[in-house]
Amino acid sequence: MAEPLETTIRSPLAGWTPHPLTGIRLAELPFRTQVNLRLPAKGPAADAVGLELGVPLPVEPGTTAGSGELSVLWLGPDEWLVVGSPGADLAARLAARRGAGVSVVDTSALRTTVLVAGPRARDLLAHGCALDLHPTRFPTGRCAQTLLAHAQIVLVAVDDGTSGAEPAYHLLVRSSFANYLADWLEDAAVEYR
C-alpha cells in the first residue's frame, strides 16, 4: 500500500499562495537538503569535510561559502549548516565523516526555506528583524541566526539570480513555525499591497 515518495511528500507551507505585493516576492522553497555539522573549525576533520564538500568551511562568523547549488552557512564556531538542492545526497556523503569528533545530523525536514525578495524586501523584514540589513552591513553571502518577530530563523542574503541588484533573502525556519512565519509575513505585508 506504500505510495511513491513524490506524491506523499508535503512541505510545511504546502498550499501557501502569498497575496500579490508591490515590490516584494514571497515564496516557499521546500525540501532543500540540509545537514547540520559540528566539528572543530580547524584541523584535519575540517579539512576533510571541506574536501568532501568542495568548499572549505567558512570560519568567519556570519558568512557562507558555496559552489553551485551547495552552500555552507556558518552557524557557530563549531557548527555549520550545509544546504543543497532537494534530494541531494549530502547527508549520506557527510555521514561517512561522522565519528572521531564530527557530528553529522540530517536536518533537511527540520526547516523549510522562505524566499523574501524584491526592492522592498528589506522594509518588510525590518518589521520584525532587528539586524541592520543595509547592503553595506549585510551583503549577499552573509548569514545570521536571528529572530524574525517571535520565530528563530537562519537569514541568508542571497543572489536570487534575478537582476542581481534586487535584494533577496532566504529565511530558514523550523517546520512547526513555518505557518506562523508565513502568517506574520503576510500580515506585515498588508502595507505593501
Place this chain on the structure above:
Amino acid sequence: MSGDGLRHATEGRIDRGTVLRFRFDGTAYSGHPGDTLASALLANGVRRIGTSVRLGRPRGVMSAGSEEPTGVVQLEAPFPDPMRPATMVELHDGLVASSLSGRGRLADRPDPARYDAVHAHCDMLVVGAGPAGLAAASLAVRSGARVILADERPEVGGASPDTEGDDWFDRAGARVLTRTTVFGYYDDNYLVAVERRTDHLGAAAPGNLARERIWRIRAGQVVLATGAHERPIAFAGNDLPGVMLADSARTYLHRYGVLVGRRAVVFTINDSGYRVVADLAAAGVEIAALVDPREATGGTVGGQVGGRYGGHVVVAAHGDDAHGHDVLSTVDIEPVGGGPTVRVDADALLVSGGWSPVLHLYSQSGGRLRYDEVVGAFLPDGCRQAVTVAGAARGLTSTTACLVDGVDAARQALTALGITPVDWSPPSVGAGAEGPPPATAAPGGVPDLRFVPAEDYSTHFVDFQRDVTVADVLRATGAGLRSVEHVKRYTTAGTAHDQGKTSGLLTSAVVGQALDAGIAELGHTTFRPPYTPVSFAALAGRDRGQLYDPVRVTAIHDWHVRHGARFEDVGQWRRSWYYPAEGEGLAEAVRRECVAARTGVAFMDASTLGKIEVQGPDAGRFLDRLYTNVMSTLAVGAIRYGVMCGLDGMVFDDGTVARLAPDRFLLTTTTGNAGPVLDWMEEWLQTEWPDLAAWCTSVTDQWATVAVVGPRSRDVLARLAPGLAVDAATFPFMTWRDTVVAGLPARVCRISFSGELAYEVNVAWWHGLALWEAVYEAGAPYGITPYGTETMHVLRAEKGYPIVGQDTDGTVTPQDLGMAWVVSKKKADFIGKRSFARSDTARPDRKHLVGLLPEDPTLLLPEGVHVVDPACLAGGRLPEPPVPMLGHVTSSYRSAALDRTFALALVAGGRDRIGDRLYAPLDDGRLVPVTVAGPVLYDPEGARRDG
C-alpha cells in the same frame, strides 16, 4: 468672543482654499488644512475647551505644542481617543471632539486600526528638526552618514516660526520622519519613536496603513535638538482661558494665521516677549500693556504698545460676569514689591517665564543635568552614551547660534563615528531673526521670577492639569516634606498628562523658596519614558490575535482540524486534545478513545515531543551526568527511560534515550521542555565540561511521530511495514528499528506511554501526513481511533506514569515519584545527586505520588483538590483554618479500564499511607472519603505491553 476676524488674512501656512468641517461640543465649526484642532478652535473664538479635574475651573489652550498642559480634549470621531492635546491634533474633515474634565473616555468597541513597528539603524539620529537639528542632519548627510531625522510636528522647521527657508536641507539624503515623536531613550543608543501616520488623513486614511508605527532605532550617535519649552509664571488666576505662553501666540500667528486675541497684555521676564509684542502688533493685535519686572526693559519694541510697565508684574487675571468668568477679561498689574494696581482690559495675556531646555530624552539616556543660574533651568552635564545636545536644548536662544551649534554637534558626532565631516555651514539667517538673550543677561537684574508674591496662593497655579497651586506646594513643605519627589506625590504636581513639562521647575522653585534651598540643591524629579503619551495599541503593534505568540503545529495538524479535533495549547504547541464524534463531549470522546487503545488500536500525533540528537565519543558519559540513571551502558538498538533533575534534585524533565550508534543517542523531552533541555545541555557542555566531545542538535521539527497503540497495533504495523519483524521476540520492548513504513523511511520505537503494546513511528516531517493517513487506512479494519492528549493522560495515569509539570511542580524528586529505581546508586555523581542528601530532601515523610480511589467510584475528584488526615477532623467536620493539608490531587480521571474514577496525588508520607482513608474537602462543602493506593492501578504486572 466670536471668531470673526481672528484669522489673519495672509499669515500662516494653512490652505485657505479648502474648508474642513469639524464639531466641538456639538457645535459645527470650520478650519483649514494645516490647522490643529487648537488653532481652529482659537480661530473660531472658542477659548474654553475644558474643565479642570479637581476644582472644576475653566481651561483653555495654553501653548502650541506637545507640552500643552490644559487644552486636552476627547476625540469622538473618527474613533474615540481620550486625552488628546488639541495642539497636536491635526484638523481633518469630519473630526468630532468634546471637552473634558481631566478624564478621558475609552471606546466601548474594538479599535479597527492597524499598528506596526519597524527596526531602523543609522549612523546618526537627530531628534528635532528645528534650526539645530536641521543643520546637524544636513552636515551629516553631506558627509555621507546614514541619518534619521525625527520631529513630532507635521513638517520640519521646528517650533520656531522664524526658520524660513531651509532649502539647504536635503530631505532625500536622510530618512525624515515627521509626525514622529522620539519618546524613549534606552540603553546602548536604542531610541524608540512613534510615528502618527494616518490620523491627519481623517476618513481618507487607507485601511491597510498602520495608524501608528513604532520605530525602534539603534543609532551610532544621537544629536538631541529637542528645543525648549516656555515656562509659565504663577499669579492669581493664571489658569484662566486667555492666559497663554507668550511665544505660542507667534506660532498661532505665523503657522496658523490665528490671532490669539484682539487686545493682549504681554508679561515677560525675558526678551523673547518683545518679539511677541512686535509680531502681534504688526499683525494688528492691540498690545494693551507690556509688563516686565525688570526696571529697564531691553530692546526696542516694534509697534504700538498701550502701556509699558517696567518694574511691574501681573498679579492677577480675571474673567468677568459677561463671560461667566470663563475667560480672561482683565489683568491686574502692580509694581514689583507692591504698590497701586492698574487694571487693564485684555482678551489675551501672554506670559513668558523663561525657557526650559527639553532634556527629557537626555535624562532618560542617563545624562546628568545641572542647574544653570543664568538660564534659570537645567542644562545637559555629561552622559555615558553617544549623545550630543544642540541648540535651544542646551540653552541657546538665537536661531543663528542654534544653526551653528547643530553643525558643531554633528561634526563632533561624525568624528566619533569615524566619518570625516565635510566643510559646510548653513547660510546664515538675517539679524532680524535673532532670538533673545537669556533672561537675566538682560538689564534690570531681576532674579528669576517664578511666582508673583501674594497673600493668597490658592489660584497661583503650578500644575494646570492637576489643579496644583503654590498654596498646595507650601502646604506640602509645611507638612515636613523636603524632597521634590515627596512634594510631587503630596500634591500630584507633574503627574498628569503633560508629566510636568511646564510645571516642574515652578514646583521646585516654590519648594526652594519655602525651604530656603536652591533649585540646584533640590535637583529634579526623574524623567521617564515616554516623552509624550503613547497609545497602548501602538506599543502592542502587530503582536495581536494569533500573532501574539507563534502557534506551533505538527505536519499532521490540518488532518486534525479536518477531523474535528478540539485543541489545547501546550506551550506554543497546539495539540489535539480529543476528537469528539457527533454529540460527544470531552468525557464521552475520551472514554471511547481509551477503550479503543485498551481493546483495539488507537493512534496519536506525538510529533511535539522534543527530540535532541547527541553525537560524539563522550556522548554516553555526558548523558550519565545529566540523567539520574546510567545511559552509557545502553546497547545500540535499545531505548531507556530517563529522568533529569535540576541541581536542586527536583525533577526537571523526563523522556527516553535511544542509542543509535556507539557515539549517537536520540533523546526525547516533554513537549514544553525541548528548548530548556537543549539549553541546559549546552550550558553544561560549554561552561562546565568543554572537555567532553559531544554535540547536541535539536531535531524536534525533523521528525513526525505517530504513536500506534493497543493490542491490535502490531497488526496495523505489520500491514504497513512488511519488511519489519514485528513479533515481540524479534522486536522487543524498549528497542528501535530503522525500516520502511508505508513506503517511507522510518524509525520505529517500541515504547509505550499507556502500558499497551505500542509503536512510535518516526518519519521525516514532510512525510508525516502521509504516514498518518496510511496508518489510518491500514487501521481501518481494526477500527483505529485517533486520540488526543486527554486520552494519553488517562492511559498513562492508569499506569501511574507521572507527567512532569502536572504531577510535579519543581518541588518533587524522583524518589517522591516512587522512582528511586531510576536514580543510580552506582554513579559517583550526576546533576542533582548531592541535593538528595539535604536534610529536608531526605525526609521520609515528603510528599509521595500515590493513587487515590474515591470511595464512591463514580465521584470524580477535581484536580487541585486537597486531602486531609481524618485525625484533624472534629465531629466529621473540618477544623477552623488553617487546616493542615496532606497534599493535593494532581491528576484525576474517569477510567473505562478500571470502571471507576481514580486520581493521582502528592501526599505527605503517601507510600506509608497506602490503604488509609483520607478526606478531600470539595467546593460544595462535602468531605469525600478517599483511599490511598499505589500509583499503578492498571495492569500492575505489565502484562499488556507485548500485546
Place this chain on the structure above:
Amino acid sequence: MTEDLPEHPDFLWRNPEPKRHYDVVIVGGGGHGLATAYYLARNHGITNVAVLERGWLAGGNMARNTTIIRSNYLWEASAGIYEHALKLWEGLAEDLDYPILFSQRGVLNLAHSQQDVREGARRVHANRLSGVDAHWLDPGQVKEVCPIVNISPDVRYPVLGATYQPRAGIAKHDYVAWGFARAADALGVDLIQHCEVTGIDVHDGRVTGLRTTRGPIGAGKVALSAAGHSSVLARMVGLDLPVQSHPLQALVSELLEPVHPTVVMSNAVHVYVSQAHKGELVMGAGIDAYNSYSQRGALRVIERQMSAALELFPVFARAHVLRTWGGIVDVTPDASAIVGLTPIDGLYVNCGWGTGGFKATPGVGWCYAHTVAHDEPHPLNAPFRLDRFSTGALIDEHGAAAVAH
C-alpha cells in the same frame, strides 16, 4: 469609582538630626522599614528607634509598585503571612488614622491553559483550607466580575477561567507609607533621610552600630530592610544572601472614566492591571531577566505586556501610556522572602520579597518587629528562615516548573 483623592494631613513627620545611639536602627525607610518601626513602637513599646533612609522615605519599591494586595498564595507559609497582612490592611486606615484608600475590589488571576486551570484550582483549594477567601470562576463568571475582559476563544491564549479573591484589592502606596511614617514619628521614632549606611560595626559576633554618611550611629539591634540593596549591606558583615536584584517595570495611563472594576492578573502573559482611584490604569510588567540596580528596563517588556493586555482588554487600545518606570525587585531562588535572624547577634534581615513586598507590608512589619523585639521569629515568618537554602525546605512559589506532555 474615580474620585478625588483625600488630602494628606497638614503634618507628616519631623526631620530630626540622628541621635548617637538607638535601641534599634532599621536600615531602609521603605514601607517595610516604616511598618516595622511603627509596630516596634506600638506593639512592643520600643520607641528609641531610628529608620535610616539613604534617599527619601518610601522612594524605592514602595513608590514604584502596582499596589495590588492579595493573600491567595499557594503554600501555607505564604498564605499565612500574606493573609495576616490582609487582615491588617482591612483595619489599617483606622489604625493609622490615614486614608490609605484600601479598596477591596477583588483580584482575578486568569488561567490560559489546562495547566493554568489545574494550578489555579489547586491554589483555590489550598487557600480555602488556609482561611483565604478563594473562588474558581469559569469564563462567564470572569466576565461578570470584569465585563471588559475578552473571553472569546479566538485569541491566542483564551481565558479558560480564573481564581478570584474578593477581599483582595489595591491601596494608595504613598498614603500607606506616609501613614506608617507619620504614626511611627508620632510614637517617637526618628525618621532620618538622606543617610546612607556605609558600614556595620560588629564586635564579638554582635552588632554594635552603623557608620553612615551622617556619622556613626550606635545600635543595640540592626534590622535590615532594604530590599534589593540588602545584599550590599549584608556583604558589609560578610553575609551572603541568596538574593538577586532585577528591574521590574510598571506603567500608568492618563485618567480615564471608570471601565475596570477589579484587579486582573495573568502570570502566563505577564499582565497585572487595575484602575486606580483617580482613573488611571496601572499596569505591571514582567521582570527583566538580568541583574540590575538601574531602575530601568527594556521597552520590549512593556511592548509585550501591551500586546497581552490588549488581547485581554481590547477597549484599552486607545489608552495612552503616560509614564513607565522601573523598580528593583530582590528575588530569591524560591521566590519567597527571607525574614529572620542572621548568624550575627542583633542583626536581622528582611528581604527577597520579589513582587510581593507591597502587599505584605503590614504583615511583615508586624512579624519583623516581633522578631527584632524578641530575638526570635514570629511563627508566621519562621518558615522564611535563611537556612532553608541549606536544608532544602524551600517555599517554592514559582509554581509548575514545566509544561505537560
Place this chain on the structure above:
Amino acid sequence: MLLIRCPWCGPRDETEFHYGGAAHVAYPSDPAALSDEEWGRYLFVRENLKGPFAERWCHTAGCRRWFNAVRDTLTNEILRVYRIGEPA
C-alpha cells in the same frame, strides 16, 4: 534594550540572548564532600554586585554559544565580553 556583543556574532539585541547569572561559579569537584551549607551556597548564593559584575549570557537565538560579560549593574553598560575559558 541592551546591545550585547556576542564574541562570535557581534552586537545583537538583548532579545536574542538568555541570561545566565553570575559567571565563574564552578561546579564543585566533589559535591559529596560538601556540607549542606556549602552545597546550599553553591546552589543558591550568587553575588549581587552593584557595579561591574561578571555574568554569563547565551546567544540562544544566534550561535547558541555561552560567553561571559562584565556589566555595570548600575548603568547596564557592558564593559567587556569574553569567551568561556578566557580569563576574566
